[in-house]
Amino acid sequence: MNKPYLKQFPDEKGFFGKFGGSFVPDSIQQAMDEINTAYNLIAQNSDFIAELRKIRETFQGRPTPIYFAHNLTKKYGGAGIYLKREDLNHTGAHKLNHCMGEALLAKFMGKKKLIAETGAGQHGVAIATAAAYFGLECEIHMGEVDIAKEHPNVVRMRVLGAKVIAVTAGAKTLKEAVDSAFESYLKDPKNAMYAIGSVVGPHPFPKMVRDFQAVVGVESRKQFLEMTGELPDIVCACVGGGSNAMGIFSGFIEDAVELVGIEPLGRGSALGEHAASLSYGSEGVMHGFNSIMLKDSQDNPAPVYSVASGLDYPSVGPEHAYLHSIGRTKVAAISDKEAIAAFFELSKNEGIIPAIESSHALAYALKIAPDLKGQKILVNLSGRGDKDIDFVVENFGYGE
Ligand SMILES: *Cc1c(COP(=O)(O)O)cnc(C)c1O
Numbered sequence: 473m474n475k476p477y478l479k480q481f482p483d484e485k486g487f488f489g490k491f492g493g494s495f496v497p498d499s500i501q502q503a504m505d506e507i508n509t510a511y512n513l514i515a516q517n518s519d520f521i522a523e524l525r526k527i528r529e530t531f532q533g534r535p536t537p538i539y540f541a542h543n544l545t546k547k548y549g550g551a552g553i554y555l556k557r558e559d560l561n562h563t564g565a566h567k568l569n570h571c572m573g574e575a576l577l578a579k580f581m582g583k584k585k586l587i588a589e590t591g592a593g594q595h596g597v598a599i600a601t602a603a604a605y606f607g608l609e610c611e612i613h614m615g616e617v618d619i620a621k622e623h624p625n626v627v628r629m630r631v632l633g634a635k636v637i638a639v640t641a642g643a644k645t646l647k648e649a650v651d652s653a654f655e656s657y658l659k660d661p662k663n664a665m666y667a668i669g670s671v672v673g674p675h676p677f678p679k680m681v682r683d684f685q686a687v688v689g690v691e692s693r694k695q696f697l698e699m700t701g702e703l704p705d706i707v708c709a710c711v712g713g714g715s716n717a718m719g720i721f722s723g724f725i726e727d728a729v730e731l732v733g734i735e736p737l738g739r740g741s742a743l744g745e746h747a748a749s750l751s752y753g754s755e756g757v758m759h760g761f762n763s764i765m766l767k768d769s770q771d772n773p774a775p776v777y778s779v780a781s782g783l784d785y786p787s788v789g790p791e792h793a794y795l796h797s798i799g800r801t802k803v804a805a806i807s808d809k810e811a812i813a814a815f816f817e818l819s820k821n822e823g824i825i826p827a828i829e830s831s832h833a834l835a836y837a838l839k840i841a842p843d844l845k846g847q848k849i850l851v852n853l854s855g856r857g858d859k860d861i862d863f864v865v866e867n868f869g870y871g872e
Pocket residue numbers: 565566567594595669670671710711712713714715716717782783827829830854855856
């Protein structure tokens with residue numbers, strides 16, 4: 473008998489084929505085991521499920537709608553273009569889906585405090601929101617360089633009551649923030665819970681975050697059927713760590729639907745100019761899990777770049793590495809320039825300002841739509857672009 477994919481993967485050690493697992497020191501492994509055991513128990517608990525459902529409805533505003541982009545569809549003259557509106561999820565992106573789940577788990581485990589790292593600040597804001605909701609303390613570790621760059625998100629976190637810890641080691645960005653957050657977590661794993669920002673990290677995080685994001689896929693499949701009477705031909709989503717993509721993909725994984733992950737090609741295919749890990753990377757272990765990553769000549773994580781700060785990560789969630797390796801998903805890369813063009817297309821033609829991250833997925837749909845008349849493409853619009861408008865206007869004008 474064939475178990476459904478989502479029940480079969482990952483295995484009990486957190487492997488998707490050879491990808492995933494947990495490659496961490498013993499001290500961290502103990503804490504991961506505790507989270508894993510608690511999650512397996514609590515995820516079956518009817519109180520937990522009911523509570524999460526209530527939160528999604530009354531606090532997050534779920535389900536988010538699917539919108540038929542009628543003007544763009546007409547303009548590009550081919551496939552129908554549909555958007556799953558995660559930009560309408562509370563706080564303006566999909567991240568709150570797994571942050572509320574992680575925080576609820578922390579609450580059920582009797583934890584007092586959430587600890588997280590953040591790069592651009594989006595994950596920090598979502599975790600700070602969840603902490604405020606549950607009355608948990610919140611400690612966000614952020615590189616000093618990022619704190620200066622992402623000022624509005626730092627202000628948001630502080631308004632929400634989080635303590636933002638400036639990390640001054642090394643390059644003072646995301647990597648050092650991860651180290652600092654883990655260090656703080658290991659000082660008090662009894663009272664604190666580490667809350668990861670995507671389908672990455674050691675087991676059980678890739679599975680847990682996927683399961684919490686799966687609501688996007690479940691809703692999308694049902695809504696799309698109700699709306700059109702059939703399934704989409706293609707579903708696409710941008711991939712940084714890969715949480716919004718795994719969320720929507722998981723709803724269609726057993727169907728004859730093409731699933732495409734869109735990576736950031738940045739300024740071009742030379743190492744250091746992009747963050748397209750699956751397109752150009754190779755197998756390796758980073759941040760406690762085995763996946764496909766971009767390496768420098770010393771086999772360390774390579775410097776990466778994208779105009780979308782939520783996408784510049786030198787690896788990718790292990791489940792994406794697996795699904796791509798067996799041919800279940802496809803991967804495409806979209807440049808900064810194409811993403812910014814799509815940002816203005818959606819803003820000016822439909823009245824929706826997308827996040828630059830999400831604009832990568834949309835750009836792919838606009839690229840392929842003209843040749844696919846009669847087909848339907850569903851794009852996961854992972855977030856809204858309010859956070860990006862100052863940067864876009866300063867660097868690219870008003871898109872005239
Ligand atoms: C963080 C972020 C992403 C990238 O994260 P994934 O885990 O790859 O989904 C994409 N879109 C938005 C709006 C984000 O904030």
